[in-house]
Amino acid sequence: MLRTTANSLFRLAAPRSTRAFATKKADLLPPLKVAVTGAAGQIGYALVMRIASGELLGKDQLIELNLIETEAGMSPLSGVMMELEDGAFPLLSKVSATSNLNEGFGDIDYALLVGASPRGPGMERKDLMAANAKIFAEQGKALNESAGINSKILVVGNPANTNALVASENAPDMWPEQFIAMTRLDQSRAKGLVAEKANVPVKDVDRVIIWGNHSATQYPDLSHARIGGKWAKSIITDDKWIRNDFIPRVQKRGAEVIDARGASSAASAASAAIDTIRDIHLGSPEQWLSNAIPSDGSYGIADGIWYSVPTVCEGDSHYRRVKNLPIDEYSAKMMNATEKELIEERDSVRHLLPGHENKPVSWNMLESLHDAYVAGETDKVNKILSDLPPEYAKGAEQARASEASS
Numbered sequence: 001m002l003r004t005t006a007n008s009l010f011r012l013a014a015p016r017s018t019r020a021f022a023t024k025k026a027d028l029l030p031p032l033k034v035a036v037t038g039a040a041g042q043i044g045y046a047l048v049m050r051i052a053s054g055e056l057l058g059k060d061q062l063i064e065l066n067l068i069e070t071e072a073g074m075s076p077l078s079g080v081m082m083e084l085e086d087g088a089f090p091l092l093s094k095v096s097a098t099s100n101l102n103e104g105f106g107d108i109d110y111a112l113l114v115g116a117s118p119r120g121p122g123m124e125r126k127d128l129m130a131a132n133a134k135i136f137a138e139q140g141k142a143l144n145e146s147a148g149i150n151s152k153i154l155v156v157g158n159p160a161n162t163n164a165l166v167a168s169e170n171a172p173d174m175w176p177e178q179f180i181a182m183t184r185l186d187q188s189r190a191k192g193l194v195a196e197k198a199n200v201p202v203k204d205v206d207r208v209i210i211w212g213n214h215s216a217t218q219y220p221d222l223s224h225a226r227i228g229g230k231w232a233k234s235i236i237t238d239d240k241w242i243r244n245d246f247i248p249r250v251q252k253r254g255a256e257v258i259d260a261r262g263a264s265s266a267a268s269a270a271s272a273a274i275d276t277i278r279d280i281h282l283g284s285p286e287q288w289l290s291n292a293i294p295s296d297g298s299y300g301i302a303d304g305i306w307y308s309v310p311t312v313c314e315g316d317s318h319y320r321r322v323k324n325l326p327i328d329e330y331s332a333k334m335m336n337a338t339e340k341e342l343i344e345e346r347d348s349v350r351h352l353l354p355g356h357e358n359k360p361v362s363w364n365m366l367e368s369l370h371d372a373y374v375a376g377e378t379d380k381v382n383k384i385l386s387d388l389p390p391e392y393a394k395g396a397e398q399a400r401a402s403e404a405s406s
């Protein structure tokens, strides 16, 4: 508990980035450490080359890559190491390969958790869920012990949302919001299909939302989407296309790729992982980006599941959910269906969820405190303060007193 409190206070006090400072001092920024699990797999292979070339954190950012694999994966991984060496990437200051999690996650700034157990012959979904939950529980523990204090963790390996929950629950000293499950690929797929339908370049499509689980229950929502700045539904007026073609196609796009390619999405998944972390690190404040993050009860979604919502990435490794969007009846039904699946997934791995008692106070709570304070909602401020541990409440009271006296 002591470590938890000290860590959360330190996290609050720590500057979120030294970027602006560093750019003034040198052409290249001091190295940031990035870990990738499953680095010898097909997504990992596509991913590490692009990270090394500077697409993840910027072309002025030196990178140390920690590649993590199973014992069996170490041999193919040595080939990936050779190719990284042969690429002579100027930004890559160091590469290491390991199957030891604490070593691989030591002081990292970002981790991309791609490695996961594949579905074996005759394996049921619940068996796959259990096998992967075990992997992500171990990784959560190791991240808790070894990762950098402000690190961000992107979970790609499936079932991504529930794996993120398991990893976070096993990392009691980390904020839940440090763990994000990837739904950016689903969002990009949805944007691509809308662009095709409207016959416009994909860059003209924005505010497409993926709600819920990275699975066939996800809800790709066009209610708020825009095409060339205009409301998408005023351009795509065919609701039947949206409900009977667009939504199921996005939900099952992974299977469509497997049917055509004979292998699952790899380059596009790597691309989406790069996009997710790049936007979190460098910011993309004008976009609504879908990320599965810990629910805070917004939109009536149950607490304690990793549910995809629209977020705004402000840069410096910080993101905010987009709140208070109007939700129509059809959307509510679709959002509930995917929530139900996530609750069932959570319940099936309960034995690997040690509980929240030692968790630091979440960003969600501090953000709600800030919002209520700025809006002058005194009752809400007092309610949140009464739920906070005393050391936070004392600091908030002091801030309030000094503001009142200035």
Ligand code: NAX
Pocket: 037, 038, 039, 040, 041, 042, 043, 044, 068, 069, 070, 072, 073, 114, 115, 116, 117, 118, 135, 155, 156, 157, 158, 159, 160, 182, 183, 184, 185, 186, 214, 254, 264, 265, 266, 269
């Ligand atoms: P591959 O089977 O090609 O590669 C997985 C790699 O992970 C292998 O090299 C394996 O040795 C390694 N691995 C397994 N367990 C590990 C562990 N405990 N620690 C470290 N490494 C481990 O799969 P790939 O196509 O790369 O897919 C990886 C994961 O991404 C899968 O779970 C897949 O379902 C998931 N996906 C998630 C997507 C998303 O949008 N969130 C989309 C693409 C992809 O389907």
